[in-house]
Amino acid sequence: MKKYISIILVVVMALSITLYITACTGSESTDHWEYKVLFRPEGYSSHEEIEKELNDLGEDGWELVILYDYHTYYFKRKLP
16 A cells, blocks of 8 residues: 555656646747857867857857867757
């Protein structure tokens, strides 16, 4: 009996968390995105040049999504 009550509690908690996250994030998002990939091989630019380029992209509305292998930058921004 205790085993079944524990299982029911876990299921109810999981459903509650899922519903809460869905409500907070908006399950029917109408946002549309565009993406950009920037590759900078080692030795291509100085850290200052890369920093300036990243800041310029940020000013244009680009958000860094992930940096892969220290050379490939993935960005996204909302379409108007």
